[in-house]
Amino acid sequence: xxxxPRLTTARLVLRAPGERDIPAWFARATDVESASLAGDPVPxxxxxxxxxxxxxxxxxxxxKAIKWSIDQAGVSDAIGTITLSFAAxxxxxxxxxxxxxxxxxxxxxxxxxxxxxxxxxxxxxLEQVTAEAAARNAASLRIMAKLGFRHVESFIDEADGERCxxxxxxxxxxxxxxxxxx
Numbered sequence: 001x002x003x004x005p006r007l008t009t010a011r012l013v014l015r016a017p018g019e020r021d022i023p024a025w026f027a028r029a030t031d032v033e034s035a036s037l038a039g040d041p042v043p044x045x046x047x048x049x050x051x052x053x054x055x056x057x058x059x060x061x062x063x064k065a066i067k068w069s070i071d072q073a074g075v076s077d078a079i080g081t082i083t084l085s086f087a088a089x090x091x092x093x094x095x096x097x098x099x100x101x102x103x104x105x106x107x108x109x110x111x112x113x114x115x116x117x118x119x120x121x122x123x124x125x126l127e128q129v130t131a132e133a134a135a136r137n138a139a140s141l142r143i144m145a146k147l148g149f150r151h152v153e154s155f156i157d158e159a160d161g162e163r164c165x166x167x168x169x170x171x172x173x174x175x176x177x178x179x180x181x182x
Contacts, residue, residue, distance in 0.1 A: 004066055005123070009115050012108065014068035014082065017056055021069045022049030024077035028100045037137045038098045039157065039164075059085075070112050072103070079103040082112045084120055084129070092128040093120055097140075110143045117147055118178050121171045128170050135163040148173050 004016035017025075026046045028034055035042045043049070059065040065085040069078035080099035087093060095116060099109050120126045131149060133140035134157075144151075149167035157164050 002061065004060060004068060005119065007068065007115050007119055009111050011072060012112055012115070013071040014112060014115060015071060017053060017067055017069040017078070017081065019053065021078045022046065022053060024079075024100065025049050025052055025081070027077075028080065028098060031101055034098065034101055037134055037140070038096075039132075039134065039160065039162065040098070056083075063090075068112075068116070070097075070099070070108070072108065075103075079108065080112070082116050084116060084124075091126060092130065093124075093126055095120075095129050095131045104139060109139065110146055113143050114147060114178065117169065121175050121178070126171065128168060130169075131167045132164050133167075135165055141165065147178075148176075 006016075007014040023046070026043065026049050029040060029043050029048070029052075032042060043052075056065070056067040060067070063086065065083055067081055067083040070080045070082060072079050080097060080103065082095070082097040084093040084095060095113060097109055097113055117129055120129050131140075131144055133144065135141075135154065144167045147169065149169045150173070151165060152168050153166045155164055155166060156162070
């Protein structure tokens with residue numbers, strides 16, 4: 001895949017990230033609580049944004065991942081990002097997302113995740129989508145439940161010692177859940 005497909009929902013546009021997204025990414029990435037909940041390191045300075053964008057573009061070009069910037073009508077900067085990272089066998093992908101704090105609790109994460117999961121099953125014909133979340137990240141755990149993900153295990157993240165939860169959503173279940181939420 002060479003380009004990021006544009007996805008739209010009632011309130012959101014998911015599009016390819018670009019240089020204009022670096023300041024909003026940096027603001028989210030330096031929010032210590034948000035970075036901690038996402039399991040991301042806090043960057044030292046905004047120059048890390050160029051590396052973030054280059055990595056997203058390289059992973060797309062290599063067919064390893066699709067990263068979208070999330071736009072909301074009436075908001076000038078991207079409110080977050082959402083990513084599908086493909087497994088080696090290309091039949092599965094891991095879902096990851098992060099929203100800026102000002103956009104928490106509005107159902108926007110669920111809306112973006114629902115659209116990306118729909119795209120994964122209906123357009124990319126994936127068989128499975130997985131996700132992980134810190135056990136203390138109640139919002140992400142709720143999103144996984146809403147979308148029909150099944151809890152498969154609890155584990156300790158070796159990088160930071162955080163207790164995390166792993167989920168899986170198979171295409172047959174995911175397609176059914178998404179159809180019932182339409």
